[in-house]
Amino acid sequence: MTLSATRAPLAMPSHDATTSGRAVAGAPIIQVENLSKVYAKGFQALKQIDLTIRRGEIFALLGPNGAGKTTLISIICGLVNASSGSIKVDGYDTVSHYRQARERIGLVPQELTNEAFTTVWDTVSFSRGLFGKPRDPAHIENILRALTLWEKRNNRLLQLSGGMKRRVLIAKALSHQPQVLFLDEPTAGVDVELRREMWDVVRELRDQGVTIILTTHYIEEAEEMADRIGVIRRGELVLVEDKHTLMRQLGRKELTLQLATPLEAVPAALAGHALTLSEEGHALVYTYDGSHASEGTGIANLLADLETAGIRVKDLHTRQSSLEDIFVNLVRENA
16 A cells, blocks of 8 residues: 555644634735845845745745755744844734744754654644644644654654654644745655655645745756745845746747758758757757747748758657756856
8 A cells, every 4th residue: 555545634724813814815924025134254145035925825935055045934934033124924023923923834944853762743742832732632643644654653753764754844843733834845855755745735735725835956846836936046036926927938948850861050041040950960959939929930930941941850849948947047147
């Protein structure tokens, strides 16, 4: 039997704020304004970040190592002090109303920081108690079953694999029923099957109104799950956009034409199409912006010019830029 066959559906009871009229789907739940962080030796980790996270969305924060992703999350969660700026979580300022803001947040850190000699059940239950929540064995059981940890509930953490320990971190973050869940590299070091199970858990949480903010090095993870994507580079937020809009606006397409007879160079008659030779002259590659309707005419003109030039095409295929291509280009442009 596979893990997914034994995983129970995850049910997260509503937070008190959800019933107070405060919660409205799509309304801002996190508001970051003019946030900066400068360390004592002068290094500026964040530079005037402005960011709004909508309630109930999955927001993916992408960036190279050292870009400031973890610093931003740590400041929002109250683990690191900001140098300037303000943050509100569900309307509560993280400085003046720290307790109200923090109890709405669950954090899954990047590092595996667990109590080695305690059991899975005890460490998850203890995390719930840290937020002043009453004992709720049914809720703890539900989380452990959803994360396929139920059979390990009496095991000490030192007896678990790295993937199991990461699941315990997620269980701890969910123990007090947060409205916002931060996942800092949540699937680092876990196998493919478990990664996809975690994706299912994240989607279930989103469907129940929990807002998810994740940082990841797995571009396909953001492409698979995120509603919106932010790209951070050297402490600056260079882009925040809806995933589909981003891929439509910045994504490019390639039309590869397999030739019946190889060419040594692109004929002068085709110079206006910005073609490149590949596969040792056996293919022509035409790159275009798929968001422009006029490109359909451009392809038709290209095929007509190929016929006029006597160049026979035996096959063709198109390829669209992935999120990874877009991310690499954005980072290069802002280097």
